[in-house]
Amino acid sequence: MSMQKNVTARVSDTKNMWYYFFIFVFFFLVFPLGSLNAESRKVRIGIFPAAPLVLEKENKPQGLFIDLIEYFSSKLDWNIQYVRGTWSDLLVSLEKGEIDLLPAVGYTSQRAEKYDFSKNPVYIDSGVLFTSPKITLHTIFDLQGKRVAAVRGSIFTTGFIEYMNSFGVNCEIVLTDDNMTVMENISNGVVDAGVCIYSLGNELARQYSVSITPISFSPIALEFAVPKGKNTDLLKDINRLLEPMINDPNSLYSQSFRKWTTPPLSGILPLWFKWFIIGIFGVGLFLVLWNFILKRQVVLKTKYLELEISEHKKAEEKITQTLHEKETLIRELYHRTKNTMQVIRGMVVLQGEDFPENKEIQHLVKNTEDRIQAMSLVHQMLYQSQNLSKISIKEYIFELTDLILRSFGFSEEQISINMKIDEQFFLLDTAIPFGLILNELITNSLKYAFPDHRKGVVSISLVRNDENKNSFEYSDNGVGVPDGFNFREQNTLGLKLIHSIGEQQMMGKISFKNDNGVACFFAFPINLYKARV
Structure with missing residues (x-):
């Protein structure tokens, strides 16, 4: 009995084993092993030159859209097959279903009839016009009668033609297969301008001799596209x-x-x-060698110069002593000249005091005194100056004006002096006659322009126009002179001095104008004399 039970159990186990074997074979035949590991989805993707969105570098696709495609592929287990071609050919291939996906396609209602688009735009681009650097284009109207290259089948070509027609501009459109050919035609002078997508155009402008213009048009959203009604799963993912x-x-x-x-x-x-660095290095090397040569020459000449220096020092000391003596003598001469003029001035004043009731004599004494002061001031400034030949004319005018105002009893509150004086240095031979002219003009204004010590304004301008001309302008806002007054035909000593000194001694040109006061214009050369000290 026991043996029979064992045999029965073995038969039962054998039946079960065959049962499971037949079930395994059935499932293997009905559900192949490949179904457990489904094949990757093969996706044919068209690519074309459209940097920085789509481009190839070292035969490897790159760009913004390519980065997204590679990311989608890693997430969705795509088996990507890139199909290269021109833009117009790839659009036709997409419509026929020869490729499954095309990146960077601009959405339009016309294209929506042929393709399905992704939901979210990846990039917003626009068409822009490029031209040769030799041609200037400001507006669409500058294209009248010109030749313009554009990519065949591009939405920007269509957009440019519509944009051009909306302004009534006529130009010849030269169609090409891609944007690089557009740029080549511009660089080679085949066309005057070319239509290109803005993003790609900026990249190509680095390779070709083209310039971007301010003429842009047709902004558009760039998306992924698939054939109409096909590959909807791709768009969904x-x-x-x-x-x-x-x-x-x-x-x-x-x-x-x-x-x-x-x-x-x-x-x-x-x-x-790089060439600049090489040049700097070369110049530096040259300077080092040149410095070495110069040092050699310096060593050879130093001994010779040391001998000469000792002799020159002795001669210099003698010359310095002589110059110092000469300077002392000249300063003493200026000082004594100034003192002599002051003595003469004092004598004239004392002589005038003998005729206190004679206004004519008193007037003559005052004028003579002022003229002597104008000349004496120059010698005083030369005596005090470091330069024994020249004085600062700006400083001289300030001091002479102040001296004359005080001598007539006018204060700064009564007479305002407006000055515009260039910093210059006049020789003695020029400063004295110029001071006499200025003295006569200020004296005349203070005597006649402002009766009863009324308030007034005196303007003095001395400007150096160029290397050989000075322009002097003097004016007051006083009562002026009667109409028809001829300054040249007057017998007064003051006006005679002004014309005589200004035009004969200083070789200048003097003119007067009567307009809200008296104005005097005096143009005279600068280099009339040479320094003698």
Whole structure:
């Protein structure tokens, strides 16, 4: 009995084993092993030159859209097959279903009839016009009658034609297969200008001799596109993955956007800078060698110069002593001349006191005294100056004006003096006659322009126009002179002195004007005399 039970158990186990074996074979045949590990989705993606959105570098696709495609592929297990072609050819291939996905496609209602688009725009771009640096284009009207290159089938070509027609501008459109050909035609002078997408145009402008113009048009959203009614699962997955990345500053989309749209800081030194460094090094080497040669020459000449220096020092000491003696004598001469003039002035004043009732004599004495003071002041300033030949004319005018005002009993509150004097230094031979002219003009104003000591303004300007001319202007806002008054035909000594000194001695030109007071204009050469000291 026991043996029978064991045999029965073995038969039962064998049946169970065959049962499970047949179930395994059934499932293996009905559900192949490949179904457990589903094949990756093969996605044919068209690519074309559109930097920085789509580009190839070292035969590897790159760019903003490519970064997103690679990200989608890693998340969705795509088997990507890139299909290269021109823009117009790829659009046709997408419409026929020969490719599954095309990046950087501008959305329009006409294209929406042929393709389905992703939900979220990846990039906003626009068309822009490029031209040769030799041609200047400011507005669309400057294109009248010109030749313009544009990509065949591009939405920006259509947009440019519509933009041009809206302004009634006529130009010849030259169609090309891609944007690089557009730039080549501009550089080679085949066309006057070219239409290009803004983002790609900026990249190509680094390679071709073209300039961007302010003429832009057709802003458009760039998205992913698939054939109409096909590959909706691709768009669904793209929208699902892209949407949360749009507003996330740390998402792959945001990082890639900054990477491809922000100009990189170039770490490559420009060629001119390299040549500049080489030039600096060469100049430095030359200077070192030249310095060595000069040092050799200096050593050879030093001994010779030391002998000469000792002799020159002796001669210099003798010359210095002689010059010091000469300077002392000249200063003493100026001092004595000034004192002599003051003695003459005192004698004239004393002589005038003998005729206190004679106004004519008193008037003559006052005029003579002022003229002597004007000349004496020059000698006083020369005596006090470091330069024995010249005085500061600005300082001289200030002191002479103040001296005359005080001598007539006018205060600064009564007579305002407006001065515009260039800093110059006049020789003795020029300063004395100039001072006499200024003395006569100020004296005349204080005597006649402001009766009863009324308040007034005197303006004095001395400007150096060029190397050989000085322009002197004097004016007051006093009562003026009667109409028809001829300054040249007057017999007064003051006006005769002004014309005689100004035009004969100083070789200048003097004119007067009567307009809200008296104005005098005097232009005279600067280098009339040479320094004698």
